[in-house]
Amino acid sequence: MKLLKVYLGLVIFAVSCNNKELHPSEISNMKISYTADGKINRIEIMTDTSSVAQEISFYKDGSIESVLKNNDSSNTQQRIWFYQNGGVENTTYFKNGKANGNSFIFFGDGAIKNHRYWHDDKIVGYSTNYFQDSIGTLKNIFFYNNDGKMVSGQDAPEHSKGISVTNEIPH
Numbered sequence: 001m002k003l004l005k006v007y008l009g010l011v012i013f014a015v016s017c018n019n020k021e022l023h024p025s026e027i028s029n030m031k032i033s034y035t036a037d038g039k040i041n042r043i044e045i046m047t048d049t050s051s052v053a054q055e056i057s058f059y060k061d062g063s064i065e066s067v068l069k070n071n072d073s074s075n076t077q078q079r080i081w082f083y084q085n086g087g088v089e090n091t092t093y094f095k096n097g098k099a100n101g102n103s104f105i106f107f108g109d110g111a112i113k114n115h116r117y118w119h120d121d122k123i124v125g126y127s128t129n130y131f132q133d134s135i136g137t138l139k140n141i142f143f144y145n146n147d148g149k150m151v152s153g154q155d156a157p158e159h160s161k162g163i164s165v166t167n168e169i170p171h
Contacts, residue, residue: 107132122148
């Protein structure tokens with residue numbers, strides 16, 4: 001029972017991150033799924049306005065694997081994947097079930113690994129890769145057309161050292 005209270009505390013915390021805070025009275029239903037050995041592997045929180053407002057998935061050791069947050073007003077979702085040590089691995093926005101918007105992938109130490117922009121599950125515009133170093137050195141950049149086809153790519157020039165994108169995600 002104590003473990004369930006800890007998980008529910010995590011749920012309320014995850015639900016309130018980057019969104020308006022979800023009051024417990026807004027929760028209409030909660031579904032908890034367990035592994036064969038009785039450990040919690042997923043918690044889904046439903047509200048009256050959303051089939052699944054929030055979803056938290058867990059690794060076998062109980063650490064959070066991913067958090068999915070719905071925004072009913074714009075039909076968008078944000079999924080954040082975590083390394084088992086708790087660091088953010090990837091964050092991506094979705095609309096109507098397809099990747100749409102900025103996506104960031106991070107190395108295990110938190111340094112940015114990749115940034116790309118999605119539209120309807122296709123990379124459009126550009127995708128940048130970074131070296132795993134202390135200053136976020138740009139490694140290369142690839143350019144994509146609106147159909148998601150890569151049209152060109154190149155290694156970053158020497159004067160790009162230290163250029164990096166922010167890991168702040170727009171709302």
